[in-house]
Amino acid sequence: MTGMARFGVFLGLMAIAVLAAAAFGALHNQVSYTVGPDYFHAFKFRQFTIPREMAPRLGAMEVGILASWWMGVLMGLPPLVLGLFTLRPTGRYWRAGLRAIALAVGVTVLTALAGLLFGLVVVTPETAAQVALPVETQDPVGFLRAGVMHDASYLGGVLGMLAAVWLIWRSGRTGR
Template structure:
């Protein structure tokens, strides 16, 4: 029963962490390319109807809304998977500790992979004929728009790669605890 409640707690915390990650991620990418939001993301997430450029008095608030909406569900999915893997641990305390460590590993890998995507987008994709929807009208900084789009795509891929690494991390913590307890592996 304690492990089941711990699983629920992990899923809730992971969803909130996922949303917070999205908020911080999108604040960074908004700084790099405001147009990515004013000409794309605000429409994609239904904060504005298609038409002219979306201008808000405090756009950082809307950027936060987009960031949370874009990633809370990824946190839920990652938390559920890592929480289920965490059930292999001896008790709920080890489960919680190992799973939160695995979530940290996942976040770190997602962020680093996103930064790689940003650099890749800026250095290689920005000067190519990419097959994405890009608003051609009045786009002032196409290179930054593409770099930020690349960062977003790479971040999701990094989340999946990080999930795999998080699973490995959690299982390695199980082996660590088994060795520390003097039991056979």
């Protein structure tokens, strides 16, 4: 295939990476809203200028999409650019790119869940009392648990990107 066709595959894979990251953010925020609604009401809704009259779950979903889509770009660029130049034929590049995106999302999900578990174990009323939070915070424990889960997700995104680069590199070396 021509270079333009390969570039078209790259653009398609990047679009899928962005959509996967946005979908992750929307679903992630449904879980983290359940864990700590105060994290959204005292912090995220204000940060993303979510109108007060919007349904909170819908607002959490919007925050998740806005806070995550760009991670699809950051997570997708390194492995997909590597694949663009190292994987032939185009069909192999497409398949490896889809596997890399799935791996990156999977690593991110697992890291977010580990962050949630960590927050559930470590964040207690005693530890939460030692952290400076927004004045409006009414549930410091839930706020911090949701915050830990969010931070772990960004770490998971970086780890997922590294795993995706490894997968693409390995695909170039093994032919799979």
